[in-house]
Amino acid sequence: xxxxxxxxxxxxxxxxxxxxxxxxxxxxxxxxxxxxxxxxxxxxxxxxxxxxxxxxxxxxxxxxxxxxxxxxxxxxxxxxxxxxxxxxxxxxxxxxxxxxxxxxxxxxxxxxxxxxxxxxxxxxxxxxxxxxxxxxxxxxxxxxxxxxxxxxxxxxxxxxxxxxxxxxxxxxxxxxxxxxxxxxxxxxxxxxxxxxxxxxxxxxxxxxxxxxxxxxxxxxxxxxxxxxxxxxxxxxxxxxxxxxxxxxxxxxxxxxxxxxxxxxxxxxxxxxxxxxxxxxxxxxxxxxxxxxxxxxxxxxxxxxxxxxxxxxxxxxxxxxxxxxxxxxxxxxxxxxxxxxxxxxxxxxxxxxxxxxxxxxxxxxxxxxxxxxxxxxx
Amino acid sequence: xxxxxxxxxxxxxxxxxxxxxxxxxxxxxxxxxxxxxxxxxxxxxxxxxxxxxxxxxxxxxxxxxxxxxxxxxxxxxxxxxxxxxxxxxxxxxxxxxxxxxxxxxxxxxxxxxxxxxxxxxxxxxxxxxxxxxxxxxxxxxxxxxxxxxxxxxxxxxxxxxxxxxxxxxxxxxxxxxxxxxxxxxxxxxxxxxxxxxxxxxxxxxxxxxxxxxxxxxxxxxxxxxxxxxxxxxxxxxxxxxxxxxxxxxxxxxxxxxxxxxxxxxxxxxxxxxxxxxxxxxxxxxxxxxxxxxxxxxxxxxxxxxxxxxxxxxxxxxxxxxxxxxxxxxxxxxxxxxxxxxxxxxxxxxxxxxxxxxxxxxxxxxxxx
Numbered sequence: 001x002x003x004x005x006x007x008x009x010x011x012x013x014x015x016x017x018x019x020x021x022x023x024x025x026x027x028x029x030x031x032x033x034x035x036x037x038x039x040x041x042x043x044x045x046x047x048x049x050x051x052x053x054x055x056x057x058x059x060x061x062x063x064x065x066x067x068x069x070x071x072x073x074x075x076x077x078x079x080x081x082x083x084x085x086x087x088x089x090x091x092x093x094x095x096x097x098x099x100x101x102x103x104x105x106x107x108x109x110x111x112x113x114x115x116x117x118x119x120x121x122x123x124x125x126x127x128x129x130x131x132x133x134x135x136x137x138x139x140x141x142x143x144x145x146x147x148x149x150x151x152x153x154x155x156x157x158x159x160x161x162x163x164x165x166x167x168x169x170x171x172x173x174x175x176x177x178x179x180x181x182x183x184x185x186x187x188x189x190x191x192x193x194x195x196x197x198x199x200x201x202x203x204x205x206x207x208x209x210x211x212x213x214x215x216x217x218x219x220x221x222x223x224x225x226x227x228x229x230x231x232x233x234x235x236x237x238x239x240x241x242x243x244x245x246x247x248x249x250x251x252x253x254x255x256x257x258x259x260x261x262x263x264x265x266x267x268x269x270x271x272x273x274x275x276x277x278x279x280x281x282x283x284x285x286x287x288x289x290x291x292x293x294x295x296x297x298x299x300x301x302x303x304x305x306x307x308x309x310x311x312x313x314x315x316x317x318x319x320x321x322x323x324x325x326x327x328x329x330x331x332x333x334x335x336x337x338x339x340x341x342x343x344x345x346x347x348x349x350x351x352x353x354x355x356x357x358x359x360x361x362x363x364x365x366x367x368x369x370x371x372x373x374x375x376x377x
Numbered sequence: 378x379x380x381x382x383x384x385x386x387x388x389x390x391x392x393x394x395x396x397x398x399x400x401x402x403x404x405x406x407x408x409x410x411x412x413x414x415x416x417x418x419x420x421x422x423x424x425x426x427x428x429x430x431x432x433x434x435x436x437x438x439x440x441x442x443x444x445x446x447x448x449x450x451x452x453x454x455x456x457x458x459x460x461x462x463x464x465x466x467x468x469x470x471x472x473x474x475x476x477x478x479x480x481x482x483x484x485x486x487x488x489x490x491x492x493x494x495x496x497x498x499x500x501x502x503x504x505x506x507x508x509x510x511x512x513x514x515x516x517x518x519x520x521x522x523x524x525x526x527x528x529x530x531x532x533x534x535x536x537x538x539x540x541x542x543x544x545x546x547x548x549x550x551x552x553x554x555x556x557x558x559x560x561x562x563x564x565x566x567x568x569x570x571x572x573x574x575x576x577x578x579x580x581x582x583x584x585x586x587x588x589x590x591x592x593x594x595x596x597x598x599x600x601x602x603x604x605x606x607x608x609x610x611x612x613x614x615x616x617x618x619x620x621x622x623x624x625x626x627x628x629x630x631x632x633x634x635x636x637x638x639x640x641x642x643x644x645x646x647x648x649x650x651x652x653x654x655x656x657x658x659x660x661x662x663x664x665x666x667x668x669x670x671x672x673x674x675x676x677x678x679x680x681x682x683x684x685x686x687x688x689x690x691x692x693x694x695x696x697x698x699x700x701x702x703x704x705x706x707x708x709x710x711x712x713x714x715x716x717x718x719x720x721x722x723x724x725x726x727x728x729x730x731x732x733x734x735x736x737x738x739x740x741x742x743x744x745x
Contacts, residue, residue, distance in 0.1 A: 130550075130551065132548050165517055166517070169496050177507065190670075208660070290399060294402040297567070317419065346467075348470075349468070
């Protein structure tokens with residue numbers, strides 16, 4: 001193995017070459033600057049789990065003041081846009097057509113049983129369970145609407161109102177529970193992962209494919225210098241995309257930024273090194289752009305979307321999957337960004353993540369360097 | 378003509394299959410992802426780290442806390458005495474939620490005064506916070522109902538919930554049919570978008586042009602591998618979902634196959650358009666990425682389209698994944714009829730027709 005000696009002059013020369021290449025080939029600039037804008041704009045508004053105006057059917061076979069009152073309780077709720085059905089067959093058909101997410105059935109004897117006896121009245125709530133999560137949320141909302149109506153009735157009839165315990169929910173760091181506040185930091189992590197890996201994976205794979213990688217070899221530059229030159233050039237480009245993404249997040253999406261920019265830059269720099277090194281590793285292993293593209297997509301986009309805590313709660317995953325998420329660098333970056341944006345510079349959260357990322361960076365950089373050197377020899 | 382096309386298809390498939398790395402990239406990752414993501418992509422929240430700040434020493438608060446401890450959703454991990462400790466623990470992510478019970482809680486409830494408890498949630502993960510808040514509301518509802526019953530006052534209403542097609546709200550039943558569609562899209566789109574661009578970049582495309590093959594035949598030959606790989610992959614992944622994870626498949630397999638074929642054609646059409654516009658492989662890949670990530674996020678794969686703002690809902694109408702997801706979930710879970718699937722099939726066919734003819738036009742123009 002060659003001695004790692006770096007000549008600043010040669011490195012500078014290589015850097016100049018890389019920058020010229022970047023300026024002349026629009027695709028790296030496209031990746032670094034246009035991609036974050038397009039991705040943030042399109043995706044920033046796309047992810048939201050808070051249901052509003054859910055189309056919901058009320059089957060009213062009873063048609064009395066009581067049943068109309070229950071319908072009204074749904075109409076008053078911000079969660080529902082109720083539609084009246086005469087019988088459950090019509091509602092069932094609408095549910096199958098996905099015109100409504102669910103419905104509630106008030107039988108013909110609804111009001112009689114309500115005023116009649118001690119037996120509680122049965123109300124059936126039917127939801128379309130295909131989207132399990134949405135179904136659960138909608139069921140909860142529907143139960144809430146019925147509970148409000150029932151409490152109102154008890155109070156009206158002058159029953160000594162038995163006070164219920166109520167829960168007051170307070171959301172720290174995101175009091176209005178704005179989806180953008182939670183999604184945008186995660187998306188920035190997603191974008192940085194893709195950009196870092198794509199830049200090196202594609203660009204370097206192309207050099208291999210076209211044989212220009214071998215061309216640099218005959219220059220006096222050492223292998224380490226070549227790798228460092230590439231990493232540094234794309235690192236600058238990657239930090240520029242971070243600036244674009246964070247700027248959009250703060251000014252366009254109005255996500256508060258409560259942390260310090262110093263911590264943001266430090267953690268992002270380490271994370272960027274990880275994804276650049278990963279891309280380098282992919283491209284050196286793949287040697288052709290098709291495989292590199294597939295590998296980059298499969299190791300960046302999908303795991304970041306599903307395993308990083310961006311959408312799904314990590315602590316609720318089975319133990320072995322939680323173990324796997326520890327190997328996903330984006331996991332640490334997502335949590336750091338969410339904390340930096342919404343909570344502030346909370347070192348007890350940031351430090352362990354920073355440590356993990358630094359470890360990743362060291363391992364991937366080492367592997368990428370070794371791999372490149374070996375394949376060049 | 379068909380002999381020539383068949384020869385080209387065989388050549389394309391061989392080109393994919395002969396390269397060991399390409400072969401590996403087509404087979405292993407979808408299966409690994411299926412196994413991993415199937416377990417990860419869940420909206421069920423369990424064992425939420427709950428902190429308790431109880432200022433009430435009487436038995437009612439203990440009773441309420443028992444209900445929280447008995448639920449699988451929560452795990453009591455810390456007790457607090459003062460707000461400063463609560464704040465520190467939440468920001469350090471030691472607890473996801475803190476239940477605060479005031480000093481007069483039991484006295485209020487017993488005296489018939491309204492009592493409020495506070496649930497402090499970490500809003501950094503607002504998705505989780507929303508779900509956790511729902512669990513807490515359920516627990517408190519149960520507490521209230523029991524006290525009303527004990528006092529001899531029924532609320533007069535008994536609710537009976539039924540979730541059709543997925544009675545236990547299994548996240549997997551929702552995610553896995555979707556994942557089948559997504560993984561199929563990625564494979565078929567990349568194969569198509571890159572094969573044309575790659576040949577052009579390597580110069581072998583010109584060689585193809587001097588063969589007796591007509592442009593239309595070349596196009597068909599380039600479409601076929603994506604279709605074949607996409608179709609096979611969809612079936613393999615669907616089989617894993619059904620046999621490996623017990624997701625029901627109660628619909629018609631024929632409808633699934635018809636829909637997957639039309640859908641993959643529409644993905645291929647998009648791939649061909651991207652590769653016809655792109656000058657290099659790299660631009661093709663970028664095009665694919667720029668198309669795929671919003672197409673997946675806006676498709677309704679992970680979050681409902683109905684919750685999106687109106688303008689992004691409009692964009693989803695040109696996203697073929699949106700339609701295929703409806704059909705896939707339909708045939709897996711609810712035995713959707715051809716009549717109900719017709720709208721979705723028609724929309725995908727329209728996208729396929731538009732993109733494929735546009736690609737043909739671009740392709741012809743470039744050759745002239």
